[in-house]
Amino acid sequence: MADLASRITKPDEEPAPAAPAAETKLDGDEEVGSALVDATYDVEIKLSDLQNEEGNPLYSVKSFEELGLPKSINDGLLAMNFKKPSKVQETALPLMLANPPRNMIAQSQSGTGKTAAFVLTCLTRVDLNQKTTPQALLLAPSRELARQIQGVILSIGQFCGDLTVVAAIPGAVARDTKVEGSIVVGTPGTVIDLIKRNQFDTKNLKVLVIDEADNMLDMQGLGDQCLRVKQKIPRTTQILLFSATFPDKVMSFAEKYAPSANQMRLKHNDLTVKGISQMYMDCPDQDKKYDILCKLYGLMTIGSSVIFVRTRESADEIKRRMESDGHKVSVLHGAYEGVNRDTLLDDFRSGRSKVLITTNVLARGIDVSTVSMVINYDIPMKGPGEREPDAETYLHRIGRTGRFGRVGVSISFVYDKRSYQALTYISNYYGIDLVQLSPDDWDETERKVQDVLKSSRAKPDYAPNAIKVD
DNA sequence: AAAAAAC
Numbered sequence: 001m002a003d004l005a006s007r008i009t010k011p012d013e014e015p016a017p018a019a020p021a022a023e024t025k026l027d028g029d030e031e032v033g034s035a036l037v038d039a040t041y042d043v044e045i046k047l048s049d050l051q052n053e054e055g056n057p058l059y060s061v062k063s064f065e066e067l068g069l070p071k072s073i074n075d076g077l078l079a080m081n082f083k084k085p086s087k088v089q090e091t092a093l094p095l096m097l098a099n100p101p102r103n104m105i106a107q108s109q110s111g112t113g114k115t116a117a118f119v120l121t122c123l124t125r126v127d128l129n130q131k132t133t134p135q136a137l138l139l140a141p142s143r144e145l146a147r148q149i150q151g152v153i154l155s156i157g158q159f160c161g162d163l164t165v166v167a168a169i170p171g172a173v174a175r176d177t178k179v180e181g182s183i184v185v186g187t188p189g190t191v192i193d194l195i196k197r198n199q200f201d202t203k204n205l206k207v208l209v210i211d212e213a214d215n216m217l218d219m220q221g222l223g224d225q226c227l228r229v230k231q232k233i234p235r236t237t238q239i240l241l242f243s244a245t246f247p248d249k250v251m252s253f254a255e256k257y258a259p260s261a262n263q264m265r266l267k268h269n270d271l272t273v274k275g276i277s278q279m280y281m282d283c284p285d286q287d288k289k290y291d292i293l294c295k296l297y298g299l300m301t302i303g304s305s306v307i308f309v310r311t312r313e314s315a316d317e318i319k320r321r322m323e324s325d326g327h328k329v330s331v332l333h334g335a336y337e338g339v340n341r342d343t344l345l346d347d348f349r350s351g352r353s354k355v356l357i358t359t360n361v362l363a364r365g366i367d368v369s370t371v372s373m374v375i376n377y378d379i380p381m382k383g384p385g386e387r388e389p390d391a392e393t394y395l396h397r398i399g400r401t402g403r404f405g406r407v408g409v410s411i412s413f414v415y416d417k418r419s420y421q422a423l424t425y426i427s428n429y430y431g432i433d434l435v436q437l438s439p440d441d442w443d444e445t446e447r448k449v450q451d452v453l454k455s456s457r458a459k460p461d462y463a464p465n466a467i468k469v470d
Numbered sequence: 471a472a473a474a475a476a477c
Contacts, residue, residue, distance in 0.1 A: 143474095170475090175476090187475060189475040189477090190475085193477075221473085221475085222474075225475070225476095310471090310472065310473090311471085311472065311473085333473080333474095334475080359473060359474090360473050385471070386472065
C-alpha cells in the first residue's frame with residue numbers, strides 16, 4: 001500500500017493546482033450504462049486532505065486494479081461481478097487505503113456500494129493469517145444488517161483462504177466464549193457485552209467501521225453504546241463512518257467520533273436515487289388504507305415488496321388481516337428473536353416469501369435485489385410525540401428498492417392533513433416531485449406502476465448479484 | 471403514541 005499515492009496519480013495529466021484549503025466541489029464524471037452512473041452529483045470533498053507528498057490530488061481511481069489490491073481480493077470482486085468501482089468506491093477507497101491510515105466519513109446514495117467499499121478496506125488492512133485475533137470490527141444497527149455485511153465479507157473474501165468472520169449478534173455467538181476471528185461484525189449491545197466479559201480482545205483492532213453511522217451515533221439511540229466501544233479500542237484504530245444520510249444534528253458528533261476524517265458528503269438534492277419512482281396514494285381515510293393495501297397486492301408480487309409500518313403491533317395486525325383475506329405475507333420486527341429472524345429474512349431473500357411487513361428495523365441497509373416496490377403504509381415520523389417528518393428514514397426505506405441501477409417504485413400512503421404535510425415536507429427536503437395515485441382510478445394506478453417496473457434498464461457493471469448469506 | 475439494541 002505504500003505506493004498507493006503514486007499509483008493513483010495519473011502521470012500523463014497536467015499537474016493540478018495546489019488544493020484549496022476550503023471545501024471544493026467535484027462534479028461526477030460522465031459514465032455510461034445506467035441512470036445511476038450517468039447521474040452527475042455534487043460531491044463535496046475536503047480537498048485539503050486529498051493530496052500526496054508531491055502535492056498531486058488524489059481524486060479517484062477508475063478501476064479496482066489501480067488500487068493495487070491483493071490478487072485474492074481482486075478475484076473475489078470478479079466472482080461477485082464487481083467490474084468497475086462506483087462513485088463512492090472510486091473516491092473513498094484510495095483515501096481509506098492510503099497510509100498512514102486516516103479516518104473517513106463517507107456519504108453515498110442507497111444501493112451504490114458503500115458496503116463493498118468498507119469491506120475492501122477491512123480485508124486489505126487485516127492479516128488474515130491471524131485467524132483468532134480480531135483486527136477489524138464492523139457495527140450495524142440491526143441483526144439483519146450485521147449478518148448481511150458478514151455475507152459480503154465472506155463473498156469478497158472467498159479466495160482469501162479460511163476467512164474467519166464472527167457475527168457478534170444474539171444467539172450467533174456464545175457470551176462466555178472467546179471471540180476468535182480476524183473480523184467481527186455485530187450489533188452494539190452484543191459487542192459491548194463481549195468486551196465487558198473479556199471475551200473480545202480489542203487491542204489489535206486496526207479498523208472500526210460504523211455502518212448507518214448517523215443512526216448509530218444518534219445520542220437518542222445507539223450513540224452511547226458506540227462511544228463505549230470507541231473507548232475500548234486503540235487510539236490508532238482507523239475509524240470509518242458510512243451512511244446515505246448525515247443530518248447536521250449528528251455531523252458534529254461524527255466529526256468528534258472520527259477525528260480529522262477525510263469527508264465525502266452529498267447535498268439533499270443529490271440524495272435520491274433516479275431509478276426509484278416515488279409515488280403517493282391519496283387515501284380517503286385511515287380505515288381505507290388497509291383495503292387499498294390489499295388491492296395493491298397484485299402489483300407487489302410482480303417482484304418482491306416491503307411494507308413499512310410504524311409499530312410492531314400494526315405489523316402483526318396487518319399480517320393477520322391480509323392472511324385471513326387470502327394473501328400470503330410475512331412479518332419481521334424486533335419482537336422476534338434470534339435465529340427466527342434469520343429464517344424470516346432468508347425466506348424473503350430467496351423469494352420463498354415475496355411480501356414482507358416490517359418496522360424501521362429493516363429500513364436501513366438491507367439489500368434484496370428483487371425488491372421492486374416499497375410501501376410506506378405509515379409516513380415515517382420522529383422526535384418527541386412523533387411530530388416531525390423523518391426524512392432520513394424515508395430515504396432509507398425507499399432505498400430498499402432500486403438498488404445498483406435497478407428500477408423500483410415507492411408508494412407512500414397519505415390520508416389526512418398531517419400525513420400529507422409530512423410527505424410534502426420530505427419531498428421539498430429532497431427537491432423531488434411525487435407521482436399522485438388515486439384509489440378511484442385503479443387502471444391508472446396499475447398503469448403507472450407497471451410502466452416503471454417493465455422499463456428495463458441496463459445494470460451497471462459494478463452491481464453485485466444477489467448477496468449470498470451462508 | 472416508536473424502533474432498535476443486552477441480560
